[in-house]
Amino acid sequence: MIRLGLRLALASGREAVVRLAVIAVAVALGVGLLLAALAGINAVNAQNSRYAWLNSGLVEQPTGPRAADPIWWALRDDVFHGDRIGRLDVATTGPDAPALPGITHVPGPGEYFASPALSELLRTHPAVELADRFPGREVGTIGDAALPSPDSLLIVVGRTPDEVSQVRGATQVASVLTTDPSECDRCVIGIGTEGISVVLGVVAGALIVPVLILIGTATRLAAARREQRFAAMRLVGATPRQISVISAVESTVAAVTGAVAGIGLFFAFRSALAMIPFTGERFYPGDLSLGLVEVLLVVLGVPLGAAVVARFALRRVQISPLGVTRRVTPRPPQAWRLILLVAGVAELLYFVGRRPGTTNGQIMAYMSGFVLIMIGLVVAGPWLTLVGSRILARRARHAAAIIAGRRLADNPQAGFRAVSGLMLALFVTSVATGVMTTMVAERGAPRSGSVMGSVLSHTFWPEDGDAPSVAQIPAGLASVPGVVAIQPVYANPQQRSTPDNPDWLPGLIRCADLARSPELGRCAPGADVAYVYTDLVGLRRASDDPPVWSAAPVEAASVQALPLLSVVVETDGSTAAIERSRTLLEAAFPNTRFPSTVAELEGDFRRTLVQWQQLANVVIVASLAIAGCSLAVSVVGGLTERKRPFSMLRLTGVRIGLLRRVVVLESAVPMLFVAVLAIGMGFLAAQLFLTSQLDYTLRAPGVGYYAAVSAGLVASLAIIASTLPLLRRITGPETARNE
Structure with a gap:
């Protein structure tokens, strides 16, 4: 056999x-x-x-073998052209220091190891924009074992123990962590x-x-x-x-x-x-x-x-x-087929206001609802096709529509089978697009504009007693091409914990200084000192007018005696001006958090959303492509199965054009009918998920979504049309004779 x-x-x-x-x-x-x-x-x-190893200085050191001579360890984030740079300052306390992955030895003072991607940036950009941030010379590249990705920007800088110990957050590391971040409760990197x-x-x-x-x-x-x-x-x-x-x-x-x-x-x-x-x-x-x-x-x-x-x-x-x-003609599908579809919607609706407390509970709740809806769409599809076929037959004005409507009504299961893949693809597309579009609109919309992307802020910690003075601001900062103004912001000694009063803002600025930067706001009439945000931007959006800062009951002469909270550098927005200013600030204040713009601080989450949107686009394109293949196979198979009855119709005088219209209507009517249903159910499921999980309201997708869906439907119609030449070849008189 x-x-x-x-x-x-x-x-x-x-x-x-x-x-x-x-x-x-x-x-x-x-x-x-x-x-x-x-x-x-x-x-x-x-x-x-x-x-894993980057968490070594951020979590409690594990028990087990340790080096006799620990390493001073200070890990911080830097930025260059909007990309994050991980900077690790290290200093050995003796010859028996623990080894670091990816490098041949712990760099000494005046040495550093850079990742290949960062090493390339150091070679191809002016030193005043990047290389001058790192004291010393490059002595090697970091190997793959220590880099999460080929694109990782990482540098290990060698300094003296006294220098590293002065860095905020520095600690001593006696052993390099190897615990996977997903299995480490206190790990913050990963x-x-x-x-x-x-x-x-x-x-x-x-x-x-x-x-x-x-x-x-x-x-x-x-x-x-x-x-x-x-x-x-x-x-x-x-x-x-x-x-x-x-x-x-x-x-x-x-x-x-x-x-x-x-x-x-x-x-x-x-x-x-x-x-x-x-x-x-x-x-x-x-x-x-x-x-x-x-x-x-x-x-x-x-x-x-x-x-x-x-x-x-x-x-x-x-x-x-x-x-x-x-x-015999199969029994027509009944309305009970809608039960699973309704059950899936009801489950998502139930969790609105009752969101599970755990991540796994949320995954189970929402995924089971989506799966129920998908199964419900497949189960209900034949009944919906039957409804569409009856509407088509009832409103028919010519023979092709009557024949197509009657044939669909006789076997709606076969008619729906041809478009079931496309329906699920459109449902997945609508859910993914609805959720991602709303999340980007609510949480990831970039606060772009001259203020958000051109104002560089360097913040200190005056409460720890290590805030620098105004005299330490590098004099060369003002001569950098593209720098408009340099604004010192002083710590507000009366800062409140809640914004019930205007003095809750953390910073103070002299109105005479602020007058040089009208784009950053102005003081209230008659004020000499005003309450401001640390970066002079705060919650402001690019479309907002420059704010009017509330007056502070402080004399301008006494403000300069207060600890310095931050240095805000207003630039013309050019990349060279921002990076040169950043490099000067880092060189002047090497032991603090590194400066950044508002757009850079908000860029990480936005990039994540864009990446998930790219993943959603992969699902959309792949689903529509696979659904198109299913449609093509189904239409060809249907023609092959019906070539004898079509041949008999041609022998009785039916024109080939009429048969082609019948084929198109039999495929196009259920396709368009279920497309509308799938898109509607996708947006409904997305709305219920967003309301329950994030308390958001669904935002309408952009033109790209409608263009993709329209292109998918047009491509599906083109697939149907591409099979029509086959109809003449398989419905000739010889087919009726041979069958």
Whole structure:
């Protein structure tokens, strides 16, 4: 039977080869996507583990072997051209200091090691903008073992113990931490791998569902002809078990071929996958690794699923050899099919105001609601198609619409099957776009503009007694091209903890100084000193008018005796002016937090949102592409199954143009009908999630979303149109004669 099954699968003509090829492509996509998702989770964990050593000075030192001579350790964030630089100042206290990963030795005073990406920046930019921040010379590059990503900007600067001990937050490290940040309660540097792994799992699920639909659609290609062939074999004495073996061989050949191709797809695109910054930074290609167990589960699981689908598609032959001929119009679907769809919406609605308290509880609550809605859409699809077909038939004004409406009403399951993948793709697209658009609008919208991106603020800690004086502000700062004004802000000794009174603001500024920077605001009439924010910006947005700062009951002459809270440098917004000013401030105040603009401080979360939006775009494009393949296979399969009745209609005088309109209407009507439903349900699910989890109101997507959806629908219509030339070839008189 196995040999016969192979012969039927590989030597039954072009139709069998095309069917096997389509199934193999579908399986390859499924295997490739699942392997990519599993490798992505492994890559996140691998990247996270290389953050571990940076937490050494930020958490309590673990028990265990320690070096006899600890290292003075001070880790801080710097910025260059909007990108974060990790700067680690170190100093050894003796010859037995612990070794640091990625470098040959702990740098001494006047030495530093830089990551390859930062080393390149040091070579290609003027020293007054970057290199002058780091005393000494570069003695080597940091190896991959200490870098989370090829793009990581990291520098290890050697200084004396006295110098490092004066840095705010400096500590002594006797052993380098190796605990994964995701397993360390007090670690502050690293990735929350659990959430990202869940998101990658959700992405894989969102992509694999359309792939499974494509596999099922491809398996049913020419199902009627195969059922007739198997039924004939039953009539001549073949047992149900033998038929099962033959059908399983056909499916296994395609599934195994697809699994091997899927593995090849993954390794072919692994380098490209490593470029996608799921965590904010690229991966090393080697991080996208796979374990033997993971490969076996995917390579065996996906083909097994394809075989099960094939067995289910041909189940009628297993019942009786006459089951194929005893066909009647299936019972029309009933409205009870809406139950799961309503249940999914009801679950999301229930959690509005009742958000679970734990992260895992929230994931289970919302994901189960989304999955219920997706299953509900698939279950309710045939009934919705039936409703659409009846509307089409009722409002028909020509023969094509009447025929298409009646045929859809006779078998709405088959009509919906062709567009089910597209419906799920549009649902996933609408949910992802709705959530990300709203989050960007509420939390990530950039406060761009001259004030937000051109004002550089360097803050000190006067409460610790280490605030510098105005005299320490570098004189060369005023001569930097592009610097408009330098504003010293003094600490408010009467600062309140709540904004009930105007004196709650932390800073004071002399109105004579502020007059040089009208863009940063002005004092209230008659005031000599005003209350201000540390950076002179605070909660202001770019579209707001310059503020009027409240008067402070302090004499201008006495303000300069107060501790310096910050230095605010107003520039013309040019990159050179900002970076040169930053370098001068860092060189003048090397032991404090490094200066930054408002836009830079707010940029991390915004970049994260943009990266998740990119991930959502990958899901959107892939889902629509897979759905388009399912639609093409389904339309071609439908034409193949109906070539005899179409041929008979042509023999009775029906024109080919009328048949083409029938085919278009049979596919386009359910497609557009379920598209509207899927988009509406996607936005409803996004709204319920946003209201429950974040207390946000859904924001309308931008033009890009509507353009993508329109392009997807137009492409789907083009796919349908591309199959129409096949209609003339398969509905000639010879088809009716040969059948």
